[in-house]
Amino acid sequence: MLIDRPQYWHHLEQWKDKSVIKVVIGVRRCGKSTLLELFARHLIDTGTPKDHIISINLESLGNESLLEYHKLYDTILSRCEDDGKGDSGGKYYVMLDEIQNVPEFQKVLDSLQTHHNIDLYVTGSNATMLSGTLATLISGRYVEISVTPLSFAEYRSAAPKDETVQRTWSRYLYEGSFPAIHELNGNNSLIDDYLEGILNTILVKDVVQRSGTSRTATLDALTRYMFDNIGNLTTPRSIANAMTSLNAKVSAPTVSSYLEALNSAFILYPVSRYDIKGKRIFRQERKYYGVDMGMRRILCSGRVRDTERILENIVFLELKRRNREVYIGQGSNGAIDFVTNGTNGPAYYQVCESVHNPETLERELSSFRGVDDNYPKSLITLDDELPTEHNGIRQVYALDWLLE
Numbered sequence: 001m002l003i004d005r006p007q008y009w010h011h012l013e014q015w016k017d018k019s020v021i022k023v024v025i026g027v028r029r030c031g032k033s034t035l036l037e038l039f040a041r042h043l044i045d046t047g048t049p050k051d052h053i054i055s056i057n058l059e060s061l062g063n064e065s066l067l068e069y070h071k072l073y074d075t076i077l078s079r080c081e082d083d084g085k086g087d088s089g090g091k092y093y094v095m096l097d098e099i100q101n102v103p104e105f106q107k108v109l110d111s112l113q114t115h116h117n118i119d120l121y122v123t124g125s126n127a128t129m130l131s132g133t134l135a136t137l138i139s140g141r142y143v144e145i146s147v148t149p150l151s152f153a154e155y156r157s158a159a160p161k162d163e164t165v166q167r168t169w170s171r172y173l174y175e176g177s178f179p180a181i182h183e184l185n186g187n188n189s190l191i192d193d194y195l196e197g198i199l200n201t202i203l204v205k206d207v208v209q210r211s212g213t214s215r216t217a218t219l220d221a222l223t224r225y226m227f228d229n230i231g232n233l234t235t236p237r238s239i240a241n242a243m244t245s246l247n248a249k250v251s252a253p254t255v256s257s258y259l260e261a262l263n264s265a266f267i268l269y270p271v272s273r274y275d276i277k278g279k280r281i282f283r284q285e286r287k288y289y290g291v292d293m294g295m296r297r298i299l300c301s302g303r304v305r306d307t308e309r310i311l312e313n314i315v316f317l318e319l320k321r322r323n324r325e326v327y328i329g330q331g332s333n334g335a336i337d338f339v340t341n342g343t344n345g346p347a348y349y350q351v352c353e354s355v356h357n358p359e360t361l362e363r364e365l366s367s368f369r370g371v372d373d374n375y376p377k378s379l380i381t382l383d384d385e386l387p388t389e390h391n392g393i394r395q396v397y398a399l400d401w402l403l404e
Contacts, residue, residue, distance in 0.1 A: 001182050002034060003150065003158045007321065009039045011145055017091065017119055019141075021109055024123040025130060026147035027266035027291050028206065029198050031179045032123040033057065035147060036095045039121075043093055054079050055095040058102060067101060073108045080117060096122045099130075100210075106133050113141060125202075126210045128264040146324070148266075148317055149177035149292050152402040158182050165399055173310060176294015195298045199223075199267075206265035213261065221248040222258050226268055226288050227296045231309045233273075233285045233328075259288075267291050271316065274327035274339050276371055287328055289313045307382070308353040311398060312337060315351050315380055318402055323347075333370030347376040354383050355395070368393050 008024075012035075015022050024032045040053045054076060056063055066072040080092045094112060099105045099122040112118050124130040134142050150158075152172055159168045175181050175191050178198065184190045203223070208215045225243055236256040243250050262268045269289045273282040290296050293310055319326045319340055329336030329348060338349040348371060355361040368377045379395040387396045 001158065001179075002038065003031070003154055003179055003182070005031060005035055005038065005150075005154060007151075008035050008145065008147060009042060012039045012121070013042070015143055015145075019113070021113060021134070021142040022121040022145060023130060023134065023142050024121065024145045024147055025127060025266070026123075026125070027149070028125045028202055029178050029180060030147050030149045030266075030291075032125075032147050033097050034179065036097065036121060036123065040093070040095065048093065049090070051079075052090055053093045053095070055097070057097040059098045067103070069102055069104050069108045072096075072102060073111055076108075076112065076118075077115075080115070090117065091119055092117055093119050094121065096120075098123060098125060100124045100126050109134075109142075125266070126206050126264055127266065128210070128260070146320070148321060150179055151177075151318060151321055152314065152399070153404075156403060165403075169399055173293055174297065176292045176297070178292060178294070181294070191294070192298060195292075195294050199295055199298065202265050202267055207258075207261045207267075210264065211257070211261035213257070218248065218250050218254065219258055222250065222255060223262065223267070224299045226259075226262070227290045227299045230289050230296070231287055231312050233287055235285055267295075269316070269320065271326060271328055273330050276329050276331045276336070276339065281327065282330070289316045291317075308351070311353060311380075311382060312351045314402070315349065315398070319349065329367075329371075331367060331370035334367045336367050336371070345375050346373075348378070350377075350379045351398075352379065352381050355379065355381050356383060361390075365390055365393060 012022060024035060026032055036055065040055060043053060044050055056066060056072075058066065066075060076094055081090070099109070102108065109120065109122065112120050152169070155172050155177055156165065156168050171186070176195060178195070180194065181191060184194060203215060203219065207213070207219070213219070221243065222239070225239065236252040236259065240250050240252040240255045259268070259270070263270055267290070269291070270286045271289065272286055275282065290313060293313065296310075316326060316338060319338055323340040323342045325341040327339045327341070329339040336348050337351045340347050340349070348368060350364045350367060352360065352364050355364055364379055371377065377393045379390070379393055380398050380401055381395065382398050384397055387394060387400070389395070
């Protein structure tokens with residue numbers, strides 16, 4: 001089942017035929033390959049000949065011989081009609097899935113980019129390997145397109161037509177947002193097995209193998225701890241102390257190393273604090289959010305709980321999709337859950353499960369009052385009410401906001 005993801009393939013369309021490498025990054029099984037497949041279909045529908053789309057999955061056993069970079073390069077060129085110095089064969093769209101599996105892959109990309117008749121797209125599941133290598137060797141000649149699992153709007157688009165929004169939301173929290181979940185027809189046993197399989201693959205292939213560490217009980221315990229503490233301000237030292245108190249003794253340097261590997265595998269997202277008045281970023285304390293709430297359920301107690309923190313995590317992922325830059329705000333009247341920095345300037349967001357209690361509403365609104373500017377301010381809750389305003393601060397129902 002292919003779920004349309006227009007936000008992403010429209011982004012690819014904007015970069016089509018531009019002389020930069022399009023690097024699609026994100027956690028395993030989030031839909032990167034499907035995105036390229038959808039984009040390839042779009043190219044065909046708009047007139048590109050099928051034989052001008054060269055798509056190679058570098059995790060397929062059938063392409064194992066292409067993991068040698070000379071072989072991969074020669075194979076791609078053999079499917080193009082000219083030597084790349086002109087356009088006699090027309091434009092070729094080369095799509096390489098999981099490029100980080102090819103040792104010295106940057107040599108292939110660097111060489112292919114010199115061919116004027118090749119438009120190059122690659123996917124990868126490890127940020128450090130891709131970004132570090134590309135930034136060093138082909139700086140300024142690539143653009144990153146960060147992909148996450150399904151947004152709630154995308155998940156809703158694949159839900160049964162007669163299902164209520166609230167029921168879809170409940171399934172979204174329980175099952176998670178990986179696209180293939182929709183093929184499992186609500187079978188909880190299969191869903192759990194599938195999520196555990198993704199988690200194990202990420203930890204082995206994208207954390208352990210890529211970072212050069214070994215998989216230990218400490219890594220597994222840290223992963224569970226971080227998902228259980230989404231949205232908490234932390235440092236490697238405070239995490240190490242907390243885990244040690246739970247009989248999982250670990251040092252701060254080890255925590256820092258593992259966190260970097262988990263971030264690079266896109267299983268966790270670190271968010272820094274932003275001083276709104278001083279316009280500066282504090283990099284010592286951070287919050288961490290998980291890539292998927294179904295995976296959190298598997299890692300933690302097996303139950304959907306902590307609804308407010310789960311909502312905060314989902315809002316963070318949505319803001320990242322829409323704005324890319326997301327920070328934790330620190331104003332003169334206290335913390336603001338999120339600050340984004342988009343093309344139209346900053347915007348501010350508070351997230352709360354319910355503000356029916358007047359004291360809770362006042363607490364959430366008071367943080368905004370310390371922000372002395374006229375940029376948008378939104379309070380996102382699970383109170384199923386029509387949008388309202390509190391002296392210019394917009395209050396909106398979370399499911400409506402997620403479906404905008």
